[in-house]
Amino acid sequence: MEQLYKRDRHYVAVDCVIFGYLDGDLKLLAYPRAFAPYEGGWSLMGGFLNDDENLDEAATRVLELRAGLSDIFLQEVGCFSAINRDTAGRVVSVVYYALVDVNTQDASILDAHGAQWFSVKHLPDMVLDHKQMVERALIQLRSDANERLLGKELMPQYFTLLQLRNVYQAIFDRDLELANFRKKILSLDILEKQDFKNTTESRKGAFYFAFKPEAENRVLDRIVKLN
Amino acid sequence: MEQLYKRDRHYVAVDCVIFGYLDGDLKLLAYPRAFAPYEGGWSLMGGFLNDDENLDEAATRVLELRAGLSDIFLQEVGCFSAINRDTAGRVVSVVYYALVDVNTQDASILDAHGAQWFSVKHLPDMVLDHKQMVERALIQLRSDANERLLGKELMPQYFTLLQLRNVYQAIFDRDLELANFRKKILSLDILEKQDFKNTTESRKGAFYFAFKPEAENRVLDRIVKLN
DNA sequence: ACAAAAGTGTTAATTCTACACCCATGA
DNA sequence: TCATGGGTGTAGAATTAACACTTTTGT
Numbered sequence: 216m217e218q219l220y221k222r223d224r225h226y227v228a229v230d231c232v233i234f235g236y237l238d239g240d241l242k243l244l245a246y247p248r249a250f251a252p253y254e255g256g257w258s259l260m261g262g263f264l265n266d267d268e269n270l271d272e273a274a275t276r277v278l279e280l281r282a283g284l285s286d287i288f289l290q291e292v293g294c295f296s297a298i299n300r301d302t303a304g305r306v307v308s309v310v311y312y313a314l315v316d317v318n319t320q321d322a323s324i325l326d327a328h329g330a331q332w333f334s335v336k337h338l339p340d341m342v343l344d345h346k347q348m349v350e351r352a353l354i355q356l357r358s359d360a361n362e363r364l365l366g367k368e369l370m371p372q373y374f375t376l377l378q379l380r381n382v383y384q385a386i387f388d389r390d391l392e393l394a395n396f397r398k399k400i401l402s403l404d405i406l407e408k409q410d411f412k413n414t415t416e417s418r419k420g421a422f423y424f425a426f427k428p429e430a431e432n433r434v435l436d437r438i439v440k441l442n
Numbered sequence: 443m444e445q446l447y448k449r450d451r452h453y454v455a456v457d458c459v460i461f462g463y464l465d466g467d468l469k470l471l472a473y474p475r476a477f478a479p480y481e482g483g484w485s486l487m488g489g490f491l492n493d494d495e496n497l498d499e500a501a502t503r504v505l506e507l508r509a510g511l512s513d514i515f516l517q518e519v520g521c522f523s524a525i526n527r528d529t530a531g532r533v534v535s536v537v538y539y540a541l542v543d544v545n546t547q548d549a550s551i552l553d554a555h556g557a558q559w560f561s562v563k564h565l566p567d568m569v570l571d572h573k574q575m576v577e578r579a580l581i582q583l584r585s586d587a588n589e590r591l592l593g594k595e596l597m598p599q600y601f602t603l604l605q606l607r608n609v610y611q612a613i614f615d616r617d618l619e620l621a622n623f624r625k626k627i628l629s630l631d632i633l634e635k636q637d638f639k640n641t642t643e644s645r646k647g648a649f650y651f652a653f654k655p656e657a658e659n660r661v662l663d664r665i666v667k668l669n
Numbered sequence: 670a671c672a673a674a675a676g677t678g679t680t681a682a683t684t685c686t687a688c689a690c691c692c693a694t695g696a
Numbered sequence: 697t698c699a700t701g702g703g704t705g706t707a708g709a710a711t712t713a714a715c716a717c718t719t720t721t722g723t
Contacts (some may be wrong), residue, residue, distance in 0.1 A: 672713100
């Protein structure tokens, strides 16, 4: 082994881009930074990597302990490592995005930290390079959503196809024909129709669907066509 | 700022999955590890991150100084951070893949390190978690190649459409109809036909093409259909 | 009965696929 | 002229896109 002790060591952080779905569009959860410099500036939830955990575990811990979000879908986005990206010292940050169902999470713990949801279409100014992190996370999310049928994580266990379409519209920020979206999604053979309906949004009622457990992570060719 | 000095610090490494195209298939460049443990085991080219460089710079430096490869296309793949992934200590590794044109690189410096090209279809056993790194890099490469028209980096400046198809066949490890590939690629409006031909591979000669400089990084919907 | 959302059907346009076929050239 | 890739054309299948239409049910 090369002599490790002669090498530079670095602070390694994780920063979490927390996405949620609310009121028809995709939201980012941002926190007012609790310490100087830039105290009070909008910031991602983050924390430092410890010796006794890997990066996934660190991100999970940060979300659970510091944001009160548990059992969350997490996906690595990439590293931000510019030398002066953090004014307080050299920190290599690994960005994750998280998808949370806004309704099943405890709002009080978010309020306690002063957290706020922002539409990704109107992001606030953010501390350090956090806005670039959000932008890269969004690109990654779209790419993933195109080949994986996400949405499970943003929605309740049972949902209607209209609700799923609305989530996809929010993720891609574009209109998707409902009739065609239905046919496309159903042809993927990934959802299971339930025998009960959601009647809160219409007289007729829309059948609920749920993800087939096995099919959850199947890689698909393409869900929404770009261009 | 939180008190950085109370946090754990970590060795951060970059490991480079070097892909090349040769004899009709995609190759990986592997090196015999020069130090214990696992001395002599096949390994990726890697190195540690210094305080005065970012990760891209570290990867570039490693390729240049240690592998003799300059002016190389590099793409981040992701982090490997399992606590015991490196038996000599806790090292967080960031994986990159590199695409190199085998013919324009100096073979002697590779030989000097005992480097060898392996077909990605028959990878050797590798040290630590390097084989998983290669597998993730390959997934990333395929995904990128599908939306970016890579190949520029694996081939000479001027190339025929047959050569480009052969590279794509190697990347995706599957046959692609030449006639349909031609039409698809040309419809993307990304290549510029030259007015001279390659006559080494046929009597008739095939026109050379080159990438349009502006279009280089355009994001495309999909180049090869999966399934 | 009617309004409103759920869900189905239909058609045209586009893209994919699999071939057949013609072209240019050196030997 | 013939063998060999280079390059084009085309027909059928599959997918996509746009929009019309039918169904259900609370009021």
